[in-house]
Amino acid sequence: MAQTAAAKKQSLKRRFVRAFQRDKWLYLIMLLPFVYYVLFCYYPMYGVTLAFKQYKPKLGIIGSPWASNNGMKYVLQVVRDPYFWTVFRNTIILNIENLIITFPAPIILALMLNEVAHARYKRIVQTVTYLPHFLSTVVVVGMMNSMFNSSGIVNQIIASMGMDKINFLNDAQYFRPMYIGSNIWQSVGWDTIIFLSALSGLDMQLYEAAKIDGAGRWKQTLHVTIPGILPTIIIMLILAMGRIMNVSYQKILLMMTGTNQSVSDVISTYVYRRGITKADFSYATAVNLFQSLVSLLFVSVTNWISRRTSETSLW
């Protein structure tokens, strides 16, 4: 018994060595990428343990001792921090509102583009509406500030109609509309690509059959087009749910002012301020941990629901 096990081990080892020799060039090519993934993906991933550690710069992430309270010191601190729950709430509200408003927009636009009979016009519309996707966040926020500040073009129009100027940039109640609105402006065109490709893959025979049954354009859209692209819509929705907690904090950081902070401060911006600005590393990592957990929860639940109801899922 023991002998055969040893022999098996021996042959396994030999097989491994032989495979390694055969593929030595491939392993060599893989070396640099492997080092990259270890150093810049897996090492920082291990760095999440910082949430349970007392960080000492000289000892590094691995060498730092565990925090007091069985390592739970910072996690407990986060849970007891009332401000954390404010940014937690802000994150959830901003993202859910953003998802509900942003998600259907490219689908509608794709359906509208699909109805354009002139290929040339369609292409021009696509080219122009994709453009905002390639502008940098700083540029987008810069343009938004200049158009919506008290002397900007929007307030000029409002004033010329005899109404009071609106403080779009500083008033907390306008933060979410501004954030979501600019998101749509940036992404609605580009996000149609995936839906347009799904639309172009639909079977024309289905349309012919629907026409014979007397369905008009609108009925065809309702009963052929939309069911046809539904799997794509569901996959995109699951992916969007997975990203629900990662707001574009880079944009929020640029839009944040002292007066809208009560609404605009979200988990990632809080992590940035506590971690980078105040060097409160363990605390900030613990805050971030909550964000990761919630997004994992969101993807799993959505995936489970969609597998149950439509047999479309990520895993």
Place this chain on the structure above:
Amino acid sequence: MKIKEGGVSRTAFQIFNYTFLFLLMLVCLYPLYLQFITSISHGLEVMKGGITLIPRNITLQTYTTLVRGELFMYMKNTVVYTVVGTLVNLLMSCLCAYPLARRTFSGRKFFTAMVTVTLFFSGGMIPMYLTVRSFGMMDTMWALILPGAISTYNMIIIRTAFQSIPESLIESAQLDGANDLIVLFRIVIPLSKATLATMLLFYSVTHWNSYFDAMLYLNKKELYPLQIMLRNMLIGGLFNEETAIAGASADSFAVTDATLRAAAIIVTTLPILIVYPFVQRYFVKGVMIGSVKG
């Protein structure tokens, strides 16, 4: 052709549809156009307001003021980061994609799993920051280049392209004595030019537009990229003082904060605007390749 199908309601819909899409195009273009006409208008006119369609009292002083500042330094930094960063991205992505594309590779399962995990999990901002700091990369351009050397998503697109090359082609090259490194650079990469061109564009736009990494890792002003210059102008600090001094000698109201910001936005975006119409179809193609694999 299709318009004839449905009668009156169909025609009405088509008119609405075409008009709506036309307005949408205007909405996409107007903000940039407004920045452009603001940047070439006289500062006083901008202050008075009412510039909506045509520039007033055209002057190029805003641009000359901007150039007299440190614009070229920032621009040079951005160009260096973009060029070096994109080259590193492409090289590393190809090196990673090739072994993963080879069906016979014995380590394929392991490395594929290792790479896929990173699509779903990451260390987050703080561990990443401390990692970069502990490697001594603060205040060097490597902090902007190495942490994102491979975008796993883009790498998978490249792998998909590599996989479409017939295995027999690779095998026959190996029978002629070529090792995998030669196969990769002499056969596989040249045959995947279209996909790699798309990736080149994706990576370079990302580098050109990024500001956050520079904010995290760079503290020296002489290392700042263009996007940080623009950000600082928006927050309103740094740049204004310098340019105010530079502009003071001339007509003092010709150049204002508003026109300077507008000009900076135009300068930062111009390279993308120039290249965009020509490469737009490659971008779209790249997304399509990615979507095939899900």
